[in-house]
Amino acid sequence: MRCPAMLTLQAVCVCVSVCVAMQQYPAAWGHYDVCKSQIYTEEGLTWDYMACQPEATVMTKYLTVSLDPPNITCGDPPETYCTLENPYMCNNECDASTDELAHPSELMFDFEGRNPTTFWQSSSWKKYPKPLEVNITLSWNKTIELTDDIVITFESGRPEQMLLEKSLDYGKTWIPYQFYATDCLDAFTMDPKTVNELTQRTLLDIICTEDYSRGYVWKYDKTVRFEIKDRFALFAGLQLYNMASLYGQLDTTRNLRDFFTVTDLRIRLLKPATGSTMVDENNLSRYFYAISDIKVQGRCKCNLHSNSCVFDKDKGKLGCECEHNTTGPDCGRCKRHYHGRPWSVGSYLPIPKGTANICIHSSHGPVHRANASSLGVANRNQAHVCDNAMLLCQNGGTCHHHHKRCHCATGFTGILCERERCQGPGPCEEYPTSGQPCLHHPLLFHYLYPLLLGPPGLLLTLLLPLVVIRVC
Incomplete structure (x- = not known):
C-alpha cells in the first residue's frame, strides 16, 4: 500500500484505513465475531447488522x-x-x-x-x-x-x-x-x-x-x-x-x-x-x-446468526445465543412475530462484514431480497440489494429506488458501497496486495473527534504506530 509523504488532519478525517492488523495477522482476519454495531446515518443512531459466528x-x-x-x-x-x-x-x-x-x-x-x-x-x-x-x-x-x-x-x-x-x-x-x-x-x-x-x-x-x-x-x-x-x-x-x-x-x-x-x-x-x-x-x-x-x-454452527455458543450443564449440550431475531439450537428459524420474510442463513459476502439476513418483524410485511452472494449475476439491477431494516449499504451509503441500489457517500463505490473510490492523480490500489480489503470503521470519526480538538500532534502520535494512513 502506498502512503503519501504529506499527512494532514483532513486526510485522517477522510480516510483512515486500519490495515496493519490484517497484514500482520491474516489468519485471524474475517472471524466475523461481531453481530451488530451502532452507526450514524441520516436518520440518526441506528444498528448495523453483520454476519457473525462463534470463535473456534x-x-x-x-x-x-x-x-x-x-x-x-x-x-x-x-x-x-x-x-x-x-x-x-x-x-x-x-x-x-x-x-x-x-x-x-x-x-x-x-x-x-x-x-x-x-x-x-x-x-x-x-x-x-x-x-x-x-x-x-x-x-x-x-x-x-x-x-x-x-x-x-x-x-x-x-x-x-x-x-x-x-x-x-x-x-x-x-x-x-x-x-x-x-x-x-x-x-x-x-x-x-x-x-x-x-x-x-x-x-x-x-x-x-x-x-x-x-x-x-x-x-x-x-x-x-x-x-x-x-x-x-x-x-x-x-x-x-x-x-x-x-x-x-x-x-x-x-x-x-x-x-x-x-x-x-x-x-x-x-x-x-x-x-x-x-x-x-x-x-x-x-x-x-x-x-x-x-x-x-x-x-x-449458528448459521452466521450468533457469535456466542454456551454449554448448558443441566441439559448437557451446546447452544447458540442467537442474534438477528433468530432462535433454535442452530439459530435455524425466525423468532415468533419475526416472519416478515423467510428465514435465511447469514452470508460471508460481501467481505468483510457479510450479510446478516436478519428476521424482520411480521408487522413490516413480506420483504423479498436477493441473497448477497447472488449479486454478481446478470440482471443485478432487479435485485433488492438493501432495505431500511437490513441497513446493508456500507460506509454511509443509503438505499434508493425502492431498495434496488445504494447511493454511496463521497469516496466510496461498489454495489454496497463496500470499497473506496479512487481519487486524485496517479495509480490507486483499492485493496492491499494480500487480496484482503481494508476495514473502514463507521464510527471512526466519532472516536477521533475529541482527539482533533487536542494538541495538533497528539492524534498522529497515537495513530501512527497502529495504522496506515492514506488519502483516498
Missing part, C-alpha cells in the same frame, strides 16, 4: 464418547500386556478396579503433558483370528464446524487399518471421511493418495492414505490426522493468508460447507498394529489399541 475452540470439552463393543476397554478382568517390539517384555498391567492401572475412555480427552502418560486401552487380541474391531463415537448433540486438523495420538502402534466417519444427523447415518491402511489396495480396494494430491475440484473426494499406518519401526510417529487446514489451503493459500477466498467458497458452495460440518465423528479401528506380515498367535497380548489424546477444533 477445543470441542472435545463438550462431547460424549461411546465404545462399541461396550466391554472392549481393558481391565475387566485384569490383563498383562507385552510390547510390540519385544514380545518377552510383558510388564504393562491393566486393572479397571485400580485407579493407577485403569485406562477408561475419558483418558483420551484429559490434560496432556502428565508423566506417566494417561491413555485409553482396549483389551488384547485374545480372540484372534476373529477381528479386533472397535468403534469410538464422539457426539456433541449439536452441529459443529471443523476449523483445524483432527489429530488422534496413539500410545500403542498406529492401526494397520482404520476408518474415520462423520454424521450430519446425530448418528442416524454415517458417511466416510477418510480411510487409513498400510496397504490401501488390499484393505479397501482403493489406490493410496495423500491430501496434497487433492485439488479444488477433488477436495470432496474420499481418499485412502498410507501415511499414518506404519508399524512400530516408526514408533515415534504416533499421530493419525484428518487434514482440515490442507484442504482450506486449496482456496486460502498455504499460509491461509487469503481467507476471503475460502469464505467466499464456503458461502457459495453448500457441499463444501457441509463437508466440514458434523454432529458426530466415529473412529473405526479395524486392525491393530502387528509390526509384521504375520500375527504371533503365541503372544496375542502384543496386539491392542491405546489412544492418549484426540484433538477436535471447531465452532458451533
Whole structure:
C-alpha cells in the first residue's frame, strides 16, 4: 500500500484505513465475531447488522464418547500386556478396579503433558483370528464446524487399518471421511493418495492414505490426522493468508460447507498394529489399541446468526445465543412475530462484514431480497440489494429506488458501497496486495473527534504506530 509523504488532519478525517492488523495477522482476519454495531446515518443512531459466528475452540470439552463393543476397554478382568517390539517384555498391567492401572475412555480427552502418560486401552487380541474391531463415537448433540486438523495420538502402534466417519444427523447415518491402511489396495480396494494430491475440484473426494499406518519401526510417529487446514489451503493459500477466498467458497458452495460440518465423528479401528506380515498367535497380548489424546477444533454452527455458543450443564449440550431475531439450537428459524420474510442463513459476502439476513418483524410485511452472494449475476439491477431494516449499504451509503441500489457517500463505490473510490492523480490500489480489503470503521470519526480538538500532534502520535494512513 502506498502512503503519501504529506499527512494532514483532513486526510485522517477522510480516510483512515486500519490495515496493519490484517497484514500482520491474516489468519485471524474475517472471524466475523461481531453481530451488530451502532452507526450514524441520516436518520440518526441506528444498528448495523453483520454476519457473525462463534470463535473456534477445543470441542472435545463438550462431547460424549461411546465404545462399541461396550466391554472392549481393558481391565475387566485384569490383563498383562507385552510390547510390540519385544514380545518377552510383558510388564504393562491393566486393572479397571485400580485407579493407577485403569485406562477408561475419558483418558483420551484429559490434560496432556502428565508423566506417566494417561491413555485409553482396549483389551488384547485374545480372540484372534476373529477381528479386533472397535468403534469410538464422539457426539456433541449439536452441529459443529471443523476449523483445524483432527489429530488422534496413539500410545500403542498406529492401526494397520482404520476408518474415520462423520454424521450430519446425530448418528442416524454415517458417511466416510477418510480411510487409513498400510496397504490401501488390499484393505479397501482403493489406490493410496495423500491430501496434497487433492485439488479444488477433488477436495470432496474420499481418499485412502498410507501415511499414518506404519508399524512400530516408526514408533515415534504416533499421530493419525484428518487434514482440515490442507484442504482450506486449496482456496486460502498455504499460509491461509487469503481467507476471503475460502469464505467466499464456503458461502457459495453448500457441499463444501457441509463437508466440514458434523454432529458426530466415529473412529473405526479395524486392525491393530502387528509390526509384521504375520500375527504371533503365541503372544496375542502384543496386539491392542491405546489412544492418549484426540484433538477436535471447531465452532458451533449458528448459521452466521450468533457469535456466542454456551454449554448448558443441566441439559448437557451446546447452544447458540442467537442474534438477528433468530432462535433454535442452530439459530435455524425466525423468532415468533419475526416472519416478515423467510428465514435465511447469514452470508460471508460481501467481505468483510457479510450479510446478516436478519428476521424482520411480521408487522413490516413480506420483504423479498436477493441473497448477497447472488449479486454478481446478470440482471443485478432487479435485485433488492438493501432495505431500511437490513441497513446493508456500507460506509454511509443509503438505499434508493425502492431498495434496488445504494447511493454511496463521497469516496466510496461498489454495489454496497463496500470499497473506496479512487481519487486524485496517479495509480490507486483499492485493496492491499494480500487480496484482503481494508476495514473502514463507521464510527471512526466519532472516536477521533475529541482527539482533533487536542494538541495538533497528539492524534498522529497515537495513530501512527497502529495504522496506515492514506488519502483516498
